[in-house]
Amino acid sequence: MKSFSNSELPEQLYTAADCRDIDQTVITSGAVSGYELMSRAGQFVFECMQEKFAQAKRILILCGTGNNGGDGYVVAGLAKQAGLTVTVHATKPPTTQDAMTAREFALQQQCQVVDIQSGCDLSTELDQADLIIDALLGTGVDRAVTGYLAELVNSVNSSSAPVLSCDVPTGLNSDTGCIMGCCIRADLTVSFIALKAGMFTADAKVFCGEIRFSDLQVDEAAYQGREPRAKLLLASSFKSTLLPRTENAHKGTTGYVAVTGGTPGMLGAVLMAAKAAYRTGAGRVKVFTHQQHASLLALHCPELLTECTDGEFEFEQFQSIAIGPGLGQQDWARKLFAQVMQANQPLVVDADALNLLAQEKQKRQNWILTPHPGEAARLLGCTSQQVQQDRFAAVQNIVDQYGGVCVLKGSGSLIAAEGRTVRVCYAGNSGQATAGMGDVLTGCIAGLLVQGYRLFDAACLGTWLHAAAADSNAATNGKIGMMATDLLDQIRIQHNRLHAN
Numbered sequence: 001m002k003s004f005s006n007s008e009l010p011e012q013l014y015t016a017a018d019c020r021d022i023d024q025t026v027i028t029s030g031a032v033s034g035y036e037l038m039s040r041a042g043q044f045v046f047e048c049m050q051e052k053f054a055q056a057k058r059i060l061i062l063c064g065t066g067n068n069g070g071d072g073y074v075v076a077g078l079a080k081q082a083g084l085t086v087t088v089h090a091t092k093p094p095t096t097q098d099a100m101t102a103r104e105f106a107l108q109q110q111c112q113v114v115d116i117q118s119g120c121d122l123s124t125e126l127d128q129a130d131l132i133i134d135a136l137l138g139t140g141v142d143r144a145v146t147g148y149l150a151e152l153v154n155s156v157n158s159s160s161a162p163v164l165s166c167d168v169p170t171g172l173n174s175d176t177g178c179i180m181g182c183c184i185r186a187d188l189t190v191s192f193i194a195l196k197a198g199m200f201t202a203d204a205k206v207f208c209g210e211i212r213f214s215d216l217q218v219d220e221a222a223y224q225g226r227e228p229r230a231k232l233l234l235a236s237s238f239k240s241t242l243l244p245r246t247e248n249a250h251k252g253t254t255g256y257v258a259v260t261g262g263t264p265g266m267l268g269a270v271l272m273a274a275k276a277a278y279r280t281g282a283g284r285v286k287v288f289t290h291q292q293h294a295s296l297l298a299l300h301c302p303e304l305l306t307e308c309t310d311g312e313f314e315f316e317q318f319q320s321i322a323i324g325p326g327l328g329q330q331d332w333a334r335k336l337f338a339q340v341m342q343a344n345q346p347l348v349v350d351a352d353a354l355n356l357l358a359q360e361k362q363k364r365q366n367w368i369l370t371p372h373p374g375e376a377a378r379l380l381g382c383t384s385q386q387v388q389q390d391r392f393a394a395v396q397n398i399v400d401q402y403g404g405v406c407v408l409k410g411s412g413s414l415i416a417a418e419g420r421t422v423r424v425c426y427a428g429n430s431g432q433a434t435a436g437m438g439d440v441l442t443g444c445i446a447g448l449l450v451q452g453y454r455l456f457d458a459a460c461l462g463t464w465l466h467a468a469a470a471d472s473n474a475a476t477n478g479k480i481g482m483m484a485t486d487l488l489d490q491i492r493i494q495h496n497r498l499h500a501n
Contacts, residue, residue: 009213011237012228013197013424016139016174022193025222032218034098038067040216041192042074042102045166046082048190048212049075049131053162056084056130060161062152063090063103064136064170070099071166072135073106073113080109087129088113089122091136091149122152126159134184138167139174139196144181153182162187168196169207175229176390177202177412185209192216197229200426201391201412229392230414230422233464237423238498241457245281245499254283255450258318259325259443260309260336261351262289266326269351269439271297272484273325274304276443279492280465282450288313290332311335320346320449324353325439346449350442354379357402367404368445368459370438376408392422405459407445409438413463417456425460428467431474436484441466444491468494 014022027034049056061076063069069090080086088111094100107113116122126132134156136149145153153171156163163186168174171183174196189208191199193216199208231237245254257277262270267289274285274297284305287297291308298306307313311332315321323340327333329352337356340347347367349357354371358378373384376394379402380387387394387408395408395416405417411430415423445462453461469490473482 009195009211009232009234011231011234012195012223013200013230013232014194014226015229016196018226018229019139019194019196022218022222022226026218029222034067035101037193037216038070038098038102039074040214041071041166042078044192044214044216045071045075045133045164045190046078048188049079049133049164050082052188052210053131053164056162058085058128058130059087059133060125060129060131061086061088061133062136062156063088064138064140065092065095065099066138066140067096067099068138068140068166069094069135070096070102071138072133073099073102075133075135075166076106076111076113077102077109080106080111086111087125089116089125090114091116091152116152121155123155123159126155126161129159129161132156132159132161132163134163134165134170134186136170136184138170141171141173141180145171145183146181150182153184157185165189165208167191168199172198172204172207174198176392177204178389179203179207183207188212190214193218194223195232197392197424200232200424201410201414202388203411205411205426228421230424233415233423233425233427233460235464235468235498235501237464238461241453241461242498243452251283254281255319255447255452256284256286256317257282257443257446257450258286258288258315258321259446260288260313260321260323260340261325261327261353262287262293263326263328263330263333264290264292266328267293267296268436269326271300272436272439272488273322273443273446275301275485275488276440276491277322277447277450278303279488280444280447280462280495282447285447286318288336309336312339315340315343315345318345318450320348320446322348322350322442322446324348324350325442327352327356329355346455348442348446348449350438351375361402363401363403365403366455368407368455369398369402369404370407370409370442370445371398372409372438395422405455407441407459407463409441413467415456415459415463417459420456423460425463425467427464428470429474429479431479431482432467432470434483437466437487440484440487440491465491465494
C-alpha cells in the first residue's frame with residue numbers, strides 16, 4: 001500500500017461525501033469488496049500503531065456502529081494476533097455487514113469485546129491503557145456530539161494514554177475542520193482512500209496530531225472526474241510556477257514595491273512589510289508613510305526608499321502596492337486608502353485597509369486580500385465565529401463579493417480565487433500568534449508580485465514561504481517567543497531552497 005506521512009502527503013483534499021462516493025465506486029466496480037477495503041484500512045492502522053507506539057502492550061479500542069468501528073475491530077484482531085492485550089469497547093453492535101464481519105474476526109481472535117452501557121465510566125480502563133484507538137465516528141459526524149458519547153470523548157481527552165484516531169478524530173467535521181460539540185484529541189490520525197479537507201484547517205491541527213495516509217491500493221480510476229475540494233500547498237506545489245532569476249538581473253528587472261501605511265505609533269508595521277518584500281527578492285522597496293517618522297525608517301533599514309505623505313503620492317512607477325500595515329482608520333489613512341484604490345497596479349490589501357474596505361465596499365480583480373477571521377467577518381458582515389465554522393465558504397464568499405484573490409489567514413490558511421481550486425497551507429505553527437506576522441506576509445506577497453508572479457501564484461507562494469519560515473524557526477528555537485522579524489531571514493532561505501531543488 002502506498003502510504004504518506006505529514007511531510008509528503010498528496011495534494012488532493014476531498015469532502016466526506018466524495019470519500020464515501022469513491023468508496024462505493026471501488027466496491028460496486030467489483031475490484032475490491034467493502035470488507036477487503038476495511039481489512040486494508042485496519043492493517044494500515046495496525047502498521048502505523050506498531051511504528052509510532054511500539055512500546056504499547058495494552059490496547060483499548062473504542063468502536064462505533066459504522067464502518068469506522070469496523071476498522072477498529074480489524075485492528076483489534078490483528079493486535080491480538082500479535083500477542084498484545086486488547087479490549088474493545090463498542091457503543092452499540094455494528095449496523096453494517098462489513099463491520100459485523102470485522103467484529104466476528106476480532107471475536108475469533110479471542111478479543112474481549114464489551115458493549116458499553118450508557119453512563120458507564122471508562123476512565124480507569126482508559127488510564128490503564130498504553131494506547132487508545134478511536135474508531136467511533138470518523139467522517140460520520142454530522143451534528144454535535146452529545147450525551148454519553150460526549151462524556152466518552154471527554155474521558156479520552158482526560159486520560160494519560162496516547163490516542164490514535166482512525167480516518168478522522170471523533171467530533172471533527174471532516175469538511176470544515178470545526179469541532180462538533182467536542183472532539184477527541186489524537187496524537188496520530190491515520191486516514192484512508194482520500195484526505196479530507198477539514199483535516200487541515202480551523203481546529204484540525206489541534207485534534208489530528210500527526211497525519212498518515214494510505215490510498216489502500218485503490219485504482220486511480222475511482223478518483224477520475226472528481227474535482228477535489230481543495231489542494232494542499234507543499235514545497236513540490238511550486239515546481240511549475242517558480243520563476244527563475246537570470247544571472248543578468250538587476251534592481252530594475254526584479255521589481256519595485258510601494259508599501260503604504262504607518263500611522264503615528266505604527267512605524268514597525270510598514271518596516272516589517274518592506275523588509276519582507278526585500279527578503280522575497282524585490283529589487284527596490286519604497287515606503288510611503290506618515291511624516292512623523294518617515295526619516296526614522298532609514299535608521300532601521302538603509303536599503304529602503306522613504307517618503308512622507310499627507311495621503312497622496314505618485315504610484316505609476318511601481319509594479320505592486322501594499323496597503324494596510326499600521327495604516328489606522330483616521331483621516332490620513334482614509335485619504336491614503338482612497339488614493340491607492342485609484343491605482344491600476346496589483347494591490348495587496350491587509351489590516352486596516354481591509355477594515356476601510358468593509359466600510360466602502362468595492363470589487364476588483366487585480367488585488368490580493370489577506371484577512372484574518374476578524375477582518376473577514378467585517379468584510380462579510382458576520383461574526384468571526386461564523387467565518388471559522390466554515391472557512392472554505394467564507395474565503396469563497398469574499399472572492400465572490402470583492403473579486404481578486406483572498407488569503408484567509410489562520411491555522412490552515414486558505415487561498416481562493418475565481419475558477420481556481422482552493423489551496424490550503426498546512427505549514428506554520430502557533431509561534432505565529434504574535435503581532436506583526438500579517439505585515440510580514442503582506443510584504444512577502446507584494447515582493448513576489450513585482451517579480452512577475454500572477455496574483456494567485458504570488459499569494460500561494462508567499463503564504464507558504466511565510467509558514468515554512470515559521471516552521472524552520474520553531475524547529476531551531478521553539479514556538480514560544482517567536483517574533484515576526486524572526487521570519488525574515490528564514491523567508492530568504494526557504495525561497496532560495498525552493499529554487500535550488
